[in-house]
Amino acid sequence: MVALENTDTAGMTTGMTIDVQAVSHSFELHGAPLPVLDGVELRVEPGELVALLGPSGCGKSTLLRLVAGLEPPSRGGILADGRPIDGPDPSRVVVFQDPTLYPWRTVRDNVALGLEARGLLRSQGHRIDKALALVGLTGFEKAYPHQLSGGMAQRAALARALVNDPRLLILDEPLGKLDSLTRLAMQSELVDLWRSSGFTGLLVTHDIEEALFMATRVIVFSGRPARIKADLSIDRPYPRHRGDPVLTELRHRILELLGLAETW
């Protein structure tokens, strides 16, 4: 509740520390274990925005599900602010690639979901309008999800996460299904939101430019089972510029790490 108080007064949240300690994870596939994460070690400091980059299907999204507490890891452990994660918690909120808004609820009622689930609707209801305003959806409160464009639906999903004042925002390719113009616009919006609220961010993406444009750190993963190949600090000020030569050089390096340098 401390976090809620903070936002109401100062508009700033303290970000969460995440400690991924020697996490390995595997799925059952046709009776045989399929390893997806192999000895992942990662510490995320409060207020960082860390991008996880790697080949498709390498297990990045699985790592996010483990951090969200939706599944326990097969081996190793994850600490949130020093305490082991043993289930989902509203301080760690996920935004998925699909907006997955509930089609039977209006935009407003979708955004209200977290408050309603925790019985805070009456006392904290005013936060809904704030969250909607934050993502630019004021005036669309009564619309149903099927009436929204892809970008608007993803904004609503973002508001549904932000209304809970998360200390960790887990973004699983949140812009992956948007058209490229909307994606560029929303990259800047997400960076602004993150800078103004102070939460810790974990962003899975396939898009190297997106990772470099948004993140303070980029973690590059190998193919399945995912191991950390490189941990690059992106020490550039915000707002960033897509043509920044330092970012271009980093882009080249990441392509090399991913084995795609011949296209440079």
Place this chain on the structure above:
Amino acid sequence: MSVNDTAAALPAANGGALPIGGGLPSNLLLRFSAAALLWFAASGVTALWPDAADAQEWERTGEFASLLVVAAGLLVLAALLAAAIRPAPRSRLEAAIGSLSASVPWLIALALGVTGWEILTAKLNLLPRPFFVPPQALLEVYLDDWPRLLDCFAASLRLLVTGYAVGSILGVVTGVAIGWSRAVGYWVHPVLRLIGPLPATAWLPIAFFAFPTSWSASVFLIALASGVPVTVLTWSGVAGVNSAYYDIARTLGASPRFLVLKVAVPAAMPHVFVGLFMGLGASFAVLVVAEMLGVKSGVGWYLQWAQGWAAYGNMYAALLVMALLCSGLVTLLFRVRDRLLAWQKGMLKW
């Protein structure tokens, strides 16, 4: 597109319905007059053409002809109103005239049908008697036997609503339980597979023997008939819920109770309504059979009783009441669905 363009495009889209506030079509007067004329003709045939000489003379012929005149008169009134309010701004009256004008082809067909029916039965006696009766025979039943018909209607409605409500509520609860809990599914699923496909009427002999009254036995049968499709469809709806909906709710701090009541049940609602619709149809069938074989009241019983006395006029009259009852309940169900599932796009209109 300008406002005028929109108004002009509307009639085509609505199959000739009125554009709202756009004035009435100019041939409206003609259309209403044609319909009125045909209803007058039907009345004339009924009243002035003497009944076939080789058969009984039908009672209530005068009353039926008067009823047809009233219908024709109302159409004349509609025609005059349509002509009078043409320059007037949009109003409820205009909207009512507009929707009436959309059904003018039906009104014409009905007038022709009634006239043909009248001629084939009462006037020329071409159809075998006593199985075919003229329309005034139905009117006679409604005028003379209405207290009994009303009683039967009320009895049927009470029995149906009781059985259907019990079946639907149990069906939704069971369906959600099977879809949600592995343990419940383990025990209930085989029973449902064995019992579900059995027509509820097969239980009839046991039910009338096992229950204290034939009424409670009928409630059981109707509940069974409507409960099975509701259970299966609710279950399939709950089982088919996108698992990401649960992930979202869980990360936002939802309890298992919230997941069931606020995620699984609303997500399954479109399926539930298909089940409710199928269950309603099944309950009609069981209602009629139960009333014909056991319960000593209701429209099904009335049908049986009328057939026993070879009172075919009463049978047709009761059939019409039954049709109105069933159609009315289905319409009501669809209204409720339209309200609850307004969020769905591309819904079937009843």
